[in-house]
Amino acid sequence: MKLRRYRAADTEGLAAVFTSSVHALAVDQYDAAQRHAWASLPPDLDEWRQRFEGLHTIVAEEAGSYLGFISYEENGHIDLLYTAPGAARKGVASALLREAVTQLSTAGDTPELFTEASLVAVPFFSRHGFEITEEQTLVRRGVSFQRFAMRRG
Ligand SMILES: CC(C)(COP(=O)(O)OP(=O)(O)OC[C@H]1O[C@@H](n2cnc3c(N)ncnc32)[C@H](O)[C@@H]1OP(=O)(O)O)[C@@H](O)C(=O)NCCC(=O)NCCS
Numbered sequence: 001m002k003l004r005r006y007r008a009a010d011t012e013g014l015a016a017v018f019t020s021s022v023h024a025l026a027v028d029q030y031d032a033a034q035r036h037a038w039a040s041l042p043p044d045l046d047e048w049r050q051r052f053e054g055l056h057t058i059v060a061e062e063a064g065s066y067l068g069f070i071s072y073e074e075n076g077h078i079d080l081l082y083t084a085p086g087a088a089r090k091g092v093a094s095a096l097l098r099e100a101v102t103q104l105s106t107a108g109d110t111p112e113l114f115t116e117a118s119l120v121a122v123p124f125f126s127r128h129g130f131e132i133t134e135e136q137t138l139v140r141r142g143v144s145f146q147r148f149a150m151r152r153g
Contacts, residue, residue: 001067001092003099006057008049013066014059015043017084021068024085029119030145037143055079058099060092070096076104076153078115081124093124112153118145125150 006014022030022039030038055071057080068083070093078100083092104111116136117125130150138145 001060001062001095003058003060003095006052006059006069006071008052010057010059010066010069011045011049011052014052014057014069014082015045015048017066017068018048018080018082019043020085021082025083025088026118026120033143034145037141038145040141056100056103058096058103060087060096068092068096070100072100072104074104076111076113078113081115081121094128097128110153112151114149114151117148117150119147122148122150125152128152 019039019041023035023041026035026038052071055073057069057071059069060067066084067087069080070078071080072078078097081093081096101111101113104113113130114133115121115125115130116138117130122132130152132148133151134149136147136149138147
């Protein structure tokens with residue numbers, strides 16, 4: 001697996017990873033209406049281009065295929081973390097998180113991190129030392145979702 005910085009040419013591939021990840025990996029936790037509100041089909045590529053422009057993104061790939069990506073902000077906010085369904089539970093998201101921490105670390109200081117985790121992602125972030133600070137209900141495209149604010153550090 002290779003980790004590298006996002007390039008504009010990755011937009012379509014990463015939007016596809018996001019969409020397939022939500023529809024396959026979140027199927028037990030969120031119903032179809034929730035998954036479609038979270039990840040529209042087809043993805044809106046202009047919206048994705050703009051979103052990536054405002055974030056730092058690291059891509060994981062192997063043999064030219066996308067395995068996953070993480071997008072974060074300088075303040076330690078993990079905005080997006082998605083693994084391709086076929087690559088789940090192989091350490092991809094863990095490697096991406098470790099790389100983001102390395103990039104965010106200045107002069108050896110471990111950065112404080114925070115995120116809004118889906119029900120699918122809570123066990124992952126807990127495993128990485130995050131704690132739930134708040135349960136949230138989010139309304140997107142008229143559909144409500146449960147998620148959890150989590151923090152580490
Ligand atoms: C959450 C997500 C990013 C985890 O990606 P991943 O590459 O499978 O994670 P890793 O392989 O690095 O997992 C590391 C550890 O986290 C925990 N973990 C990860 N996914 C888990 C799951 N579905 N259930 C329980 N524990 C899980 C396990 O402890 C795992 O270690 P193990 O496989 O040795 O048991 C992935 O499931 C995903 O993309 N989900 C759908 C989209 C989503 O919810 N993204 C986050 C938005 S906030």
